[in-house]
Structures are given as structure tokens and as C-alpha cells.
Amino acid sequence: MTQPPEDPTPPPPGDQTPPPSYEQQWPVQPAPGAPWPQYGSPYEQPQAPKSGTNGFAIAALIFGIIPICFLGLIFGIVALVQTGKSGQKGKGLAIAGIVLNVIWLVAGVTIAVVSSLDNADRDSTGTITKSGKVSVFDLKVGDCFNGLDNVKMGDTIFTLDGVPCSKLHQGEVYAEAPINEASYPGPESLQRSGETPCKDKLQQVAPKHYANRDVGVIWIYPEKDAWSRGDHHYSCIAISVGRSTGSITD
Template sequence: MQPSQPTPPPASGPQPGGWPAPGPYTSPGMPYTPYGQPGVPGAAPYGQPPRRTTNGLAIGSLVSGIVCCLPPLGLVLGLVALPQIKKKDQNGKGLAIAGIVLSALSSLLLVIGLATGGIGSAWHDFKKGMDEAARSQSAFSLRKGQCFTDSSKGTEYATDIRVVDCARPHSGEVSGGFQLTGFDKWPGEDAIDELAEERCETINAAYAMDTWAIPRDVWIAYYPPSSQSWRLGDRAVTCAFSGQKKTTRFSGSVRSDSTTLNGDQSHFLTTVNPIERITYQEPEDDPDEDFTANKVWAGELLAAIDAAREGLGRHYWPGESTAPVEALRKELATASKRWGELAEAPDADAYWEAYDAAWDALPEDLGADARTALGLTDTLPEGEGTSV
């Protein structure tokens, strides 16, 4: 029996004269080329098995196991993929097994995290990071202790801020800040301003306790979010010391808090500063117009004077500061008597009679000699700051 030749593939149409003799096909003008030899497009030996494909579920299982976003999903995909791979003779068994292992480990870690509270801790850190991200969405991103120049022109909000060395002339210095909370929607500028003024006054007082070191034309300032930045998640209010005028510049840091003061300096300023602060809160209306408000204010100042005298007496003052601190206490004792008479005035006329004597008794320098001995600023700021 003669060996049979492989049946050639059918042509696109009937071949006159029967089928050609078995053998390699050629086209007119082309050289003879055996089947399967490179050079003839589409040529391949008869009977070659089809190419094996990779199971898609196996790939999905591995990806889900790696990213760890949905650990059970990768586990399910891998378990479904294995029988499909066997049935359809596909590739991807190793991928499916790897996906199952990674997803199982991720699921185990998820269960442990839920049981030990690790997920809650991670969520807390995530929220903290989101708050930080919201902070960076403000018109400018400044941090406590940084000094800056504000070159914004013709805009209601600061848009051109540059951080500089505090030793160089600058527009302001950041004292801290806070996040606006408790608002479901944009509360309006008036509500934010009211809250910012109150909060920033407290923050600035804690940041610059040596108030005499603050230039006279440097005031409390704050930078709130705008209605536009609010929609982007900005809830940050930045508190600062800033020049009274846009062109005001001052040099050197005004910071004097627990990071720069020693214990004696801090105790002295904490005790005496309330007197200074309350003197600036005198009612705008005189006693004839609002006697009650003036009498309440005099009582608050009297309480601050007595608290300072007692606080200075409870502290041990070292070296050269002992004598001047004791002298200040004696002055405060005299002032207490006069302010007591003012606070107890029965009417506006009596209030006016005691008014000048009370102010004369209050030491204007509030212990300049004690400040000198303690290494604090001992002269009140005078004149205007540097303007450019």
C-alpha cells in the first residue's frame, strides 16, 4: 500500500481538472517553501494543536489578592477558577492558587484587625490624614512658628504668601490654628469671623506671652477659608500676628511660650498678663451711659489684681528677681484697695470720683524691674513698625 498524502485544504472554489498533486503550495512567482517554514504568511503544519488560553478568573483572583481591597473576592474567584482550568485545559492554575493564598491571608488579617481594634486605629489615622489634606487645601499652607510675607494685591483673600526666615522683615507670624467643626454647610463669613476672633485671641495669647515684645502696630489676625475653598473641604482657620497695615513689616519672632521661656518667666507672665488684658476691655460707653457694664469691668480687673498678687507670693523667685517681684506685690496691694472702691461705687458719680485714683494706683509698667531681672522685655513697645 502506498503511503497516503495529507489531504490539502479545500480551495475557495472548484478546481478544474481535479485536485493538484499533494505537496507544498506555491504561488506564481514565489519560491518553493515547505509548510511551516518562515517566510510564508499563515503557513503552519497541519494538525498543530490550538493555543492554550489563561483563565480570566485566575488573573482576577491574583489581582484581588495583591491589592487586598476585597480579600473574600479573590478567594472566591480562585476557587471557581481551578475547576474551570481543569475542565477547559487552560493555563492559570498557579495564578489561581497564588490568589487564593494571598486572599486567605488578607481575610485573616481583616478578621484579626476587627477583633483587636486595629481597623479602628487605622481609620483614625486615615481621618487624621484627611484633616491634614484639608488643611493643605487652604489658600496657603502655613504652620505654627512660620513667618511669611503677604504680597496679595487687589484680592479679598490672601493668595500670594511666601514663607521667610523670621529674622528677615515679614508681614506676619503664625501662632497656630484650628478646624471649624459643627457646621453642615457654609456658615457665612460673619459666623466664622466671630468664632475666629475669639479662638485666635486665646491662641495668640498663649503663643506670645511676653506681650511687650510685640511691636505696637502688630495685631491679631486670622485667615479663614473662603466659600469656594469650603466646597473643596477646607475648614482651617490660621491664627497669626500681622501688621496693622498691608505694608507693615517687622523683624524677629514674637514667640514666647513654653518652648522659649523658663519656669520663672512663664509663671510671672501667666500671673500678670490678665491685668493687662482686662485693662484693654474697658467698656466703650462711660458710666453715665452704662454704669452696670463699667462696674462689672472694674470688678473683673480687681479680681485679676488680687490673683496676681497672690500668685506672685506663692512662687519662689531666684536671685535678683526676689526684691523687684516683692515691690510689685506691694504696688498691687495698694491698687487693690483703690480698684475695690471703684468696683463698689453705688452710682456713676461715685464711680467717677474713684476712677482716677484707681488708675493712678495701678503700676503702669507692671513690674519692669522684675521683668529685667527675669530676662523679659522690660520696656513697652513704642512707635510704628517698619513699613516698606
């Protein structure tokens, strides 16, 4: 008996196409309109931590030592978030910057509260009812005060000791006189030119004291910064010999 050949239909000469492999999962060319297959590992590769110190952490420490608008607090929070994700160095610097900024903030609030407790109290009309510090920028006509013992002409004054006019006091703001200059005339000019308008005001509001010459007249004038903020007047102050009670305008 003759056995048939193992492959009754051998491939024609020259056809070397290999048989299909069961390991081939995708066609070489996708069907029209179909997306190209994506190959890759289904697992994310871990990223190596960044080297060096986080820049925001360094900035947080700098602005913690030299506080500017409490930027160190903001930079410190940003640095903590970034170092937690990237693995960079600087977490300790960020924490130090935050702590320093908190200390500055607490100190500033404390100073502001203590200063406010030391300020003079006013009623709804603006009259001083309780003794305390009064800024020269907040002086009002009718304010009485002490604290002029060591003040000389040309000195820079920031605060005065405001008191109710019913108590013994050295001086009283009896008027404001405008400074009629287009530009800042300078401190030397203002030292000289304030006398005439303030004496004229004294004659108007307290003619008896003006005629008897029983009070002296001084004036507070604005410095250049205050001038640029719109302060263009003299605060005219009557100074009594010794201390007196009441207002010179009574």
C-alpha cells in the first residue's frame, strides 16, 4: 500500500510566507478609522525624587527672618506641599519660616493692641474724654495736651499726651490755618511762615487772650510725606504759662 504524501498540496515555488503565529495579537495595519493599538506596561514606573533643596523653602526662611508682608508664611506652605510630593529637601526650612512668620504676626498684633490701649479716648463728637497718646496726624481743634516740656522749634513730633481740657494741660489746638503753597515749601520756610496765620486765628477765636498776650503761640506743620498725603495746614497751638484748665475759646 502506498501512503499519501504528508502535504498533498505543497506551496508553489517561491512562496515563502510563514504561517500565521498565534502570538500575534494585533494586525499590522488597523482597519480604516480604527485607532492604532497602544503598547506599554500597565504599571506606572516610579519617579526618582528630585534632588536639591526646594526654592520656596529657602525663601520661606529668608522672609521669616526678614518679614515682608508675611510672604514667608505663604512660601512655607507652598514648600511643604511641594516637598511632600517631590521628595526634595527643605521641609525643615519651610517649617522654620512658618514659625518665624507666626511669631512676627503675634508680636505685631500684641504691639498694636498695647498701643491702642495707650491711646486717648474720644466721644462721638471727637472730644478727648480719657488721657492717652494722640498722633499729631489726628490732632483736632479743641484738643488739649501735655508733653511739650522738652520740645524745641524744628523738632519732629509724632505723638502728644492728650488730656480732657477740664484737666491741667500745657497746650490747646485752637485753630487750623491753611498753607497756601502750590508745592511743599520746606521745613525752614514753614517754621517761619506759620506765625502770622496762627496769630491771626488767635485774634479771631480768643481776642481776650490775644490782647492780653497771656498765651504763646506755636504751630505744627506737615513734613514732606504728610504733605504728599494731602496735609496742607498748620495746627495752631496756644501755650499757657504753667498749666491751666478749660479752653481759651470759652
